[in-house]
Amino acid sequence: MSTTGSALRAVPAEARDYQGEPAGIVSRVLANAIDFGVMLAIVAALYFGWAATLFLRQGARFRFPTITYAWAFLVGSIVLAIYFAVSWRATGRTYGDQLLGLRVVNRDGALLGPGAAIARAILCVLFPLLLFWAVFSRKRRSVQDVLLRTSVVYDWRVRVTRGAG
Amino acid sequence: MRIPIGDGEEARAPKEEGGSPPRVDLTEQAAKAVVGLAALAVESSVVILRRISGVPVHDDERAEPEGLGLLAGAALGFVMEAGRAAAAAADVARRTVVPPAAFVAGTFLDAPRRAGQDRAAEWNEAWRAERPEAQAVAQAVVTEAIQRAVNAVLDQIDLTQVVLDRVDLDRVIATVDLDRAVERVDLDEVIEHVDIERIIAKLDLAKLALEVIDQIDLPEIIRASTGTVASESVRVVRMQTIGADRAITKVVDRLLGRTQSDQPPEEPASSGADDGS
Numbered sequence: 001m002s003t004t005g006s007a008l009r010a011v012p013a014e015a016r017d018y019q020g021e022p023a024g025i026v027s028r029v030l031a032n033a034i035d036f037g038v039m040l041a042i043v044a045a046l047y048f049g050w051a052a053t054l055f056l057r058q059g060a061r062f063r064f065p066t067i068t069y070a071w072a073f074l075v076g077s078i079v080l081a082i083y084f085a086v087s088w089r090a091t092g093r094t095y096g097d098q099l100l101g102l103r104v105v106n107r108d109g110a111l112l113g114p115g116a117a118i119a120r121a122i123l124c125v126l127f128p129l130l131l132f133w134a135v136f137s138r139k140r141r142s143v144q145d146v147l148l149r150t151s152v153v154y155d156w157r158v159r160v161t162r163g164a165g
Numbered sequence: 166m167r168i169p170i171g172d173g174e175e176a177r178a179p180k181e182e183g184g185s186p187p188r189v190d191l192t193e194q195a196a197k198a199v200v201g202l203a204a205l206a207v208e209s210s211v212v213i214l215r216r217i218s219g220v221p222v223h224d225d226e227r228a229e230p231e232g233l234g235l236l237a238g239a240a241l242g243f244v245m246e247a248g249r250a251a252a253a254a255a256d257v258a259r260r261t262v263v264p265p266a267a268f269v270a271g272t273f274l275d276a277p278r279r280a281g282q283d284r285a286a287e288w289n290e291a292w293r294a295e296r297p298e299a300q301a302v303a304q305a306v307v308t309e310a311i312q313r314a315v316n317a318v319l320d321q322i323d324l325t326q327v328v329l330d331r332v333d334l335d336r337v338i339a340t341v342d343l344d345r346a347v348e349r350v351d352l353d354e355v356i357e358h359v360d361i362e363r364i365i366a367k368l369d370l371a372k373l374a375l376e377v378i379d380q381i382d383l384p385e386i387i388r389a390s391t392g393t394v395a396s397e398s399v400r401v402v403r404m405q406t407i408g409a410d411r412a413i414t415k416v417v418d419r420l421l422g423r424t425q426s427d428q429p430p431e432e433p434a435s436s437g438a439d440d441g442s
Contacts, residue, residue, distance in 0.1 A: 012400055015407070024410020027403075101403045135417055140410075154407065 011156045015101070018154045020109070022140035027100045028131060028152055034096030039080045046075065077125050084121035088112050092155075103155035112150060120148050199248070204241050 011019060047067065055062040087094040092103040092111045104120070106112050112120065123144040124131070130143035137146070145151055328334075417423075 015400070015404060018407055024407070025413055026409035027406040030406055099399060099402070100406055101399070135413065136421070138423075140414070156403065 015154070015156055019156065021154050023100075023102050023152045023154050024140055025132065025135045027102055027154075028134065028142075031094065031096030031100045031102055032128070032131070034099055035080070035083070035094045038095050039076055039083060042079050042083065043072065043076050046079070081118075081121045081125045084124060085114075085118045088120065089114055089117035097152075101154055101156040102152050104150055104152050105155075107149045107151075109153075112148075116148050116150065120144050120150060123147065197248075203244065207241065 047065075051064055054065060084094060087097070088104045089112060091098075092105060097103060104112060106116060127143070132142070134140045134142045134145070134152075139151070141151065
């Protein structure tokens with residue numbers, strides 16, 4: 001990593017040794033839990049936004065729209081996939097990753113490309129339990145990581161490492 | 166009057182001369198001076214005599230020398246000659262007589278001189294008593310005279326130019342305690358008169374601000390401050406999850422009978438997907 005010099009200064013001394021190491025299952029599950037909460041918030045916002053639109057259109061006849069579980073699941077999955085893809089492509093980290101100091105990088109240690117980001121997002125949303133392969137993997141990789149040759153590493157730095165390290 | 170001239174000169178010369186080379190010259194000069202004085206005295210006495218005798222006094226130099234005048238001139242000429250001869254004789258006499266005479270005088274005449282000194286001391290004492298008053302008077306006279314003289318001089322001089330030309334003002338200023346001088350200045354009053362708006366208008370504040378900002382690593386400060394806020398709340402959680410990650414890895418390794426791969430691979434992702442285990 002070429003930018004470690006200045007960027008590492010922002011990292012507390014006790015955590016510097018871990019920077020760039022593959023992240024373990026606890027961190028990643030916690031990050032995913034937080035991301036799940038983010039997804040719920042987004043879906044709720046969408047619901048209320050939709051409801052507000054309906055209210056404006058229907059006026060007195062307005063009732064809160066009822067949504068089925070299937071719809072909620074579908075919308076939630078799509079939202080989560082988009083959220084993952086955009087986050088990983090943009091900064092390498094979702095909000096959960098940010099809180100836990102994680103970053104998703106490719107085999108060169110750089111940010112994912114758009115294709116890899118989208119593919120990984122879809123895989124993670126469809127098969128979340130495959131994450132637990134990381135428990136057994138020597139390099140702490142989930143199945144998605146293995147397929148796409150990515151890694152989730154500890155990276156508390158604020159700056160994003162662009163290009164190969 | 167004439168006789169003492171020669172004698173006076175003769176008597177004075179040996180006393181004055183301590184023993185320096187141009188002795189004859191000096192005695193001659195002294196003689197001439199005395200004769201000149203005598204001539205003046207004679208002339209003035211002639212004038213006085215004429216006045217007394219009722220003869221009108223007009224430019225007697227032009228008038229032909231008559232009776233008394235002729236006599237006086239002749240007498241003076243004679244005196245001059247006599248003086249010269251006397252001076253030469255005195256010189257010879259002095260050379261021969263003075264050394265032994267001085268010896269004799271030094272030996273035998275000192276006593277009266279010492280007695281004279283007592284007298285001199287008395288006079289001196291008297292003078293001392295008088296001195297303060299005399300000095301005060303002299304002082305007053307001198308002061309007044311000097312003041313007038315200085316005023317007259319200063320009127321003629323461009324003192325400013327003199328100071329500029331001659332005075333090292335830097336050195337003078339170096340000795341001035343400016344801080345104390347400034348303390349006595351009413352700066353508020355001064356500021357009242359300053360047109361700050363005009364000064365500000367002259368400054369390129371935008372450029373100045375940019376330069377200042379350039380000097381400050383603003384992003385670094387922001388990062389550091391927000392970073393600390395974040396780390397205060399988040400650091401503990403992050404470190405604890407890292408610890409949990411390691412613990413779980415350890416347990417799993419033990420369950421799977423792995424050789425304590427406590428150390429997860431150092432480089433994060435450089436090895437690629439070679440082992441998908």
